[in-house]
Amino acid sequence: MSTAAVVVSSPMTPYVKETKYEFLRLLRARSFSISTIGFPLSFYLLFGVVAAGSGPESAERAAYLLATYSVFGLVGSSLFGLCSTISNERAQGWLELKQASPMPPAAYLLSKLMTAIAFGVIIFGVLLFFGTTMGHVHFTAEQLAKLLMTVILGVFPFASLGILLAQVVPPNAGIGFVNLIYLPMSFLSGLWFPLKGLPHWIQSIAPIWPTWHLGQLAIHDIGYPMSWSVAGHVAWLACFSAVCLVLAGVLFRRSAQKA
Amino acid sequence: MSTTVLPNPSKAAAASAAALENVTHRYGSHTALRNLSLTLHPGEVVALLGPNGAGKTTAVKLLLGLLKPSEGSVSVFGQSPTERTVRQRIGAMLQVARVPETLAVGEYLDLFRSYYPHPLPTAQIVAAAGLDGIEKRQFKDLSGGQKQRMLFALALCGDPDLVFLDEPTLGMDIETRHNLWREVRSLADRGKTVLLTTHYLEEADTLADRILVIAEGAVVAQGTPTEIKSRVTGRKIKCVTRLTDAFLLALEGVRSVEATGAGITITVDAAEDVLRSMLAADPSLHSLEVSSPALEDAFLALTKKETV
Numbered sequence: 001m002s003t004a005a006v007v008v009s010s011p012m013t014p015y016v017k018e019t020k021y022e023f024l025r026l027l028r029a030r031s032f033s034i035s036t037i038g039f040p041l042s043f044y045l046l047f048g049v050v051a052a053g054s055g056p057e058s059a060e061r062a063a064y065l066l067a068t069y070s071v072f073g074l075v076g077s078s079l080f081g082l083c084s085t086i087s088n089e090r091a092q093g094w095l096e097l098k099q100a101s102p103m104p105p106a107a108y109l110l111s112k113l114m115t116a117i118a119f120g121v122i123i124f125g126v127l128l129f130f131g132t133t134m135g136h137v138h139f140t141a142e143q144l145a146k147l148l149m150t151v152i153l154g155v156f157p158f159a160s161l162g163i164l165l166a167q168v169v170p171p172n173a174g175i176g177f178v179n180l181i182y183l184p185m186s187f188l189s190g191l192w193f194p195l196k197g198l199p200h201w202i203q204s205i206a207p208i209w210p211t212w213h214l215g216q217l218a219i220h221d222i223g224y225p226m227s228w229s230v231a232g233h234v235a236w237l238a239c240f241s242a243v244c245l246v247l248a249g250v251l252f253r254r255s256a257q258k259a
Numbered sequence: 260m261s262t263t264v265l266p267n268p269s270k271a272a273a274a275s276a277a278a279l280e281n282v283t284h285r286y287g288s289h290t291a292l293r294n295l296s297l298t299l300h301p302g303e304v305v306a307l308l309g310p311n312g313a314g315k316t317t318a319v320k321l322l323l324g325l326l327k328p329s330e331g332s333v334s335v336f337g338q339s340p341t342e343r344t345v346r347q348r349i350g351a352m353l354q355v356a357r358v359p360e361t362l363a364v365g366e367y368l369d370l371f372r373s374y375y376p377h378p379l380p381t382a383q384i385v386a387a388a389g390l391d392g393i394e395k396r397q398f399k400d401l402s403g404g405q406k407q408r409m410l411f412a413l414a415l416c417g418d419p420d421l422v423f424l425d426e427p428t429l430g431m432d433i434e435t436r437h438n439l440w441r442e443v444r445s446l447a448d449r450g451k452t453v454l455l456t457t458h459y460l461e462e463a464d465t466l467a468d469r470i471l472v473i474a475e476g477a478v479v480a481q482g483t484p485t486e487i488k489s490r491v492t493g494r495k496i497k498c499v500t501r502l503t504d505a506f507l508l509a510l511e512g513v514r515s516v517e518a519t520g521a522g523i524t525i526t527v528d529a530a531e532d533v534l535r536s537m538l539a540a541d542p543s544l545h546s547l548e549v550s551s552p553a554l555e556d557a558f559l560a561l562t563k564k565e566t567v
Contacts, residue, residue, distance in 0.1 A: 028361035102346035
């Protein structure tokens with residue numbers, strides 16, 4: 001046929017469109033957008049702003065929890081945005097149709113990664129708005145920039161975990177499965193409130209959770225002391241991401257052979 | 260197996276749009292395809308006809324490079340089906356249970372068009388798939404038939420030379436089905452190669468230049484629709500009659516007689532002459548029904564013929 005339009009599209013076009021539509025469809029899916037933004041926001045307002053009261057320590061508490069709830073938010077957007085979507089799309093045959101198309105395979109994962117980052121940043125922005133207006137939080141520009149970087153880069157380990165979980169969750173059970181991991185892990189890592197008030201054994205096992213490492217980096221960004229060095233946490237998270245991706249790759253190839 | 264063995268398979272593959280050569284595919288201990296060969300020639304419409312579980316979808320997935328054959332080889336345009344340049348010349352409509360629901364029809368077309376170097380203009384895709392007026396509607400608000408039409412539209416986005424349609428009319432109402440048939444014929448008129456799978460004999464008959472009947476992972480018959488139909492003819496006559504089995508079996512064209520409930524079921528080559536004789540001999544004959552054999556019966560008959 002010669003009626004094909006003479007459109008010279010850039011090789012980047014599928015990447016851009018894939019990302020645009022992945023973001024749009026999740027934003028429009030209220031079950032996704034309301035829970036990923038609403039969970040961290042309501043928890044933060046409750047524990048970080050309302051319960052903080054108006055004492056001299058209240059702004060400090062609001063600031064500390066703003067950092068940890070931002071981490072809580074990006075972990076949610078990464079896990080839901082990758083694990084639930086991939087496992088559903090696979091179970092429903094949509095992933096297969098895309099694999100059969102000339103879509104660049106990297107565009108599929110990249111669009112989900114960028115979307116998770118976008119939601120992570122939105123959640124951070126929303127918390128920052130309520131933290132500064134209602135919680136009297138004040139960050140320096142440097143603290144803000146560091147925290148924003150942590151939010152953006154922090155998506156990688158949890159997106160990797162999401163890709164791995166997508167290979168093992170039962171079809172269409174992604175959301176429940178993610179909640180089962182996401183909520184307890186966040187609590188045990190001190191993202192909901194500082195671990196100081198919890199039993200000692202919970203504090204001592206905290207380093208096994210990836211959320212703890214990212215949470216430590218986040219509070220460090222705004223001037224709190226942390227156990228371990230920055231390099232230590234970053235190295236831990238980098239190794240964690242690599243292990244998740246390698247395992248996910250192995251499992252994906254194995255199930256593709258069986259499918 | 261009645262597939263022709265070609266002296267030089269690789270030459271044949273180069274001239275074909277797509278080919279499976281002696282492909283066996285196993286899922287664990289289950290063998291889905293057994294030493295199956297099929298060739299799609301440029302510009303022809305081929306139907307893979309068979310009951311559920313016959314291996315039709317497996318054959319399509321192998322041709323799309325979604326599965327690797329346990330044995331044998333797969334080629335599309337003389338190359339591996341996983342090559343991106345090959346995929347850019349292919350469109351596929353697969354059985355998809357659900358697609359992400361919060362994007363609109365037009366957005367999906369925009370997305371899929373971006374995958375191809377020379378996509379069809381959106382208006383042309385919309386017209387061909389019958390999506391006029393619902394481009395702004397989100398997938399979740401579409402009816403079952405509209406969803407199928409959108410999936411068909413996605414297969415057309417890249418103006419492909421080769422189109423795979425896996426059970427394309429499943430769940431479609433009659434009007435939608437006929438529209439889709441018209442579009443498949445128009446693809447063929449424009450020189451496109453089409454492979455469709457179906458378990459509707461009528462669909463294969465209407466659309467295909469060539470039909471491959473597959474059962475349990477092997478080709479049990481292939482030929483033009485006329486050739487295939489001639490092998491699955493026969494009618495069943497059900498009625499209540501006083502006529503004896505001996506009398507009936509003596510009539511020309513009667514294959515078998517069996518008692519069913521209050522009456523009998525007679526299997527015949529052609530119903531008209533047998534009925535004329537029966538009605539003349541038994542004025543009290545009543546509760547008359549004439550039917551074509553169920554497709555499953557036809558497949559069984561074909562399988563038997565091939566293995567005897």
